[in-house]
Amino acid sequence: MSEFxxxxxxxxxxxxxxxxxxxxxxxxxxxxxxxxLTGQLREDDPEDFLGAGTGGGGxxxxxxxxxxxxxxxxxxxxxxxxxxxxxEMGLDPELGARLESLIRARNxxxxxxxxxxxxxxxxxxxxxRVEGEALASIQDDAGISLLERLDQQISAHAxxxxxxxxxTAYVVGKRLMxxxxxxxxx
Numbered sequence: 055m056s057e058f059x060x061x062x063x064x065x066x067x068x069x070x071x072x073x074x075x076x077x078x079x080x081x082x083x084x085x086x087x088x089x090x091l092t093g094q095l096r097e098d099d100p101e102d103f104l105g106a107g108t109g110g111g112g113x114x115x116x117x118x119x120x121x122x123x124x125x126x127x128x129x130x131x132x133x134x135x136x137x138x139x140x141x142e143m144g145l146d147p148e149l150g151a152r153l154e155s156l157i158r159a160r161n162x163x164x165x166x167x168x169x170x171x172x173x174x175x176x177x178x179x180x181x182x183r184v185e186g187e188a189l190a191s192i193q194d195d196a197g198i199s200l201l202e203r204l205d206q207q208i209s210a211h212a213x214x215x216x217x218x219x220x221x222t223a224y225v226v227g228k229r230l231m232x233x234x235x236x237x238x239x240x
Contacts, residue, residue, distance in 0.1 A: 075177045076178055082227060083127075083223065086223045087124075087127070101163075104134055104137045134171045137149055138172060162204065162207055162224075169204065170223060170224075173231055177230065177234060
């Protein structure tokens with residue numbers, strides 16, 4: 055039981071706090087690619103998104119550059135969640151390699167969003183929780199988890215290449231997981 059759960063003293067208080075944590079993790083997820091005040095896309099970078107391209111109708115260039123999740127933060131969350139669950143079920147084997155490549159290139163928006171989506175699922179009702187963090191369960195060629203690699207890149211964020219909103223969103227997710235972790239210090 056986490057320190058928070060011990061202090062809360064009641065299952066209802068813990069459920070309420072977990073619900074608030076889930077809401078906060080989703081807000082952090084959305085802030086990575088969308089401005090929380092305007093709801094507008096922060097930048098037109100398809101590398102920050104998953105899913106098939108949209109456009110169709112002979113617009114081949116647009117189809118490669120504009121992904122479905124870029125249409126709204128709700129679609130982005132749903133698309134990331136679908137891909138993460140598919141990867142955990144072995145149906146999307148390329149996701150781990152793509153995340154590893156992005157982390158090495160210090161393009162951390164999509165890996166942070168995958169992490170935050172898993173945090174929101176962990177804090178959800180027990181009927182929909184998925185055990186384990188997606189990035190913690192995927193290892194690179196050196197046997198190091200992608201979550202550890204992401205931690206290393208965020209910790210060395212001295213370069214302006216990583217947007218502050220991405221770093222902040224990641225820190226929010228890490229603190230939420232620490233707050234509700236069964237292994238939290240007592």
